[in-house]
Amino acid sequence: MRIVPFRPPSAPWRYGAHGSASREETAMAFRCQRDSYAREFTTTVVSCRPAELQTEGSNGKKEVLSGFQVVLEDTLLFPEGGGQPDDRGTINDVSVLRVTRRGAQADHFTQTPLTPGTEVQVRVDWGRRFDHMQQHSAQHLITAVADHLFGLKTTSWELGRLRCVIELDSPSVTAEQAAAIEQSANEKIRDRLPVNVRELSPDDPEVEQVRGRGLPDDHAGPIRVVTIQSVDSNMCCGTHVSNLSDLQVIKILGTEKGKKNKTNLIFVAGSRVLKWMERSYGTEKALTALLKCGAEEHVEAVKKLQNSAKLLQKNNLNLLRDLAVHTAHRLRDSPDWGGVVTLHRKEGDSEFMNIIANQIGSEETLLFLTVGDEKGAGLFLLAGPAEAVETLGPRVAEVLEGKGAGKKGRFQGKATKLSRRAEAQALLQDYVGTQSAEE
Known part of the structure; x- marks a missing residue:
């Protein structure tokens, strides 16, 4: 499991190739950061160079794809950062297979070249983007609630393909604590609290009140802050919902023993809750047919089968x-x-x-x-x-x-x-x- 340290990742996106910050780098973020809900927009190709991309095939083996790294004047596609995976989408209907950050630029890997100076239409895979927005904002909310209720500090988190994990700096988290965190988080979702993104000057006194683990030594430019009204302010480069109501619901699935005396809190939010319920119901229905009993008797039926099999x-x-x-x-x-x-x-x-x-x-x-x-x-x-x-x-x-x-x-x-x-x-x-x- 890949765990990303919980730290303010916005600053590195403002750096020039030699550590200096240009006007554009200090004054603006990517389009995907300025408007996370934008699904398409027009921009210009800056450069296109041959490149290779290492991927993992369906059989689990590493594969190397030949293609091109395309840099745009601005991008709607989020590069991986802050624990959030990168976006997928298209540039003039050419599929983008990976988006990575290189200094203040975003590299888009395609298998078709694009001509520099060409005006292009960029579209984001909205299903993937909105899912990431829901999970990332849910992580901010859970992290803030866990800290407020029980002093449980988040040290890292992972936005996985099916579930998300928050690493808490505690050897244990009780079932009662997890239930209280879930209840409080969902109450705030029902309160429809707004979420806004601002850029603060590094010398702004408000920066001291923002949650984070400090800025990198070579930070330059404004500091991007994501605020959940009356709940939390946190330095972050990721894409987020504009209102907690867009999260729909949060479900904490449980806890696991983490590394170095820590605890992993497992959760899903938004559409993932519906998909999880659909999968769970499908499994329950199949077990009911196989075991010839109701869902409430599944565990006992399986225990009896296990004992018979052992004998x-x-x-x-x-x-x-x-x-x-x-x-x-x-x-x-x-x-x-x-x-x-x-x-x-x-x-x-x-x-x-x-x-x-x-x-x-x-x-x-x-x-x-x-x-x-x-x-x-x-x-x-x-x-x-x-x-x-x-x-x-x-x-x-x-x-x-x-x-x-x-x-x-x-x-x-x-x-x-x-x-x-x-x-x-x-x-x-x-x-x-x-x-x-x-x-």
Whole structure:
């Protein structure tokens, strides 16, 4: 989980390339900051240069996209900052895949070049933007209420894809405290308190009254302050609602143990509450159909199923152990005993194979056991004379396209292709034949 320190992030957006502040940098913020509700506007392309963007694909692997970094005269798309993710949108219908801050500029990554000097239409993905506005303003409100009611200080926060987390500087937060914070926050939403954004001069006495953890040493220009009427004033660069009524509702989902003796408060606000309820109801409906009981009985029904599963698992394990002992004796007493002895069983595990190996002992016979899908993946075990097993174990693993390890006459591991068991068996038989010929 990526946690962003709770600090005033507005100042770095005012810096020039060498630390000096230009007139534009000291006098204005981006359009998205000046009017968070604006959905489209016209501006001019300043520059466009080749660039690459590292992303994470649907399979979780890192991917590198080739494209361009576009700088606009002004932007409607918010660059990541203050714990708030960046916006998505379009420039002349060209998709913007990432927006990042570089000094006082915003870089827009696109896969289509845009000509400098061209007038362009910028549109924001309003659903994503408004969701971020709701969550960010809700965080300000919860942070202020938690501090006012219980002296709980916010040290960091995360605006996640499904839920948000506020890290509180306390080893614990009781359920009663969380409920009181939620109730107070929702009362303020129902009071329709206005939220306004101002820019203060650094030497304005009011700055001392604004919540924050201090300005960066190289700060230049005005200080952006977000104020919830009669509740909170905080330095912030993010986009926010103009009235708490736009938050609709806040739901605190619970708490988790945080890092360094802190507590994470988990919440959702606005449209996320509705989506959370929709998902929860869908899950409840599915469980009702599967468990054949009402929602109020789901927990007890699942507990009974878990107990039954544990009992069945225990009985199955005992039967598997008995079967392993019986199988070992059958193999040991077989007229075909000696040389290379193999056995495959679809149902089984490492313990099953080890019981067989323990019952039989190594002696001069190579015992090759496998369990799992005959045409797919599974487990294998090779037991026998220590010198032979040490030599053959890694080679068997290679044939089965797996990995393993071993010592003292036993080598075992995972195989991705049990379909190659016959090749592994042939390898073992060739080795035994060669040893016999040498003797």
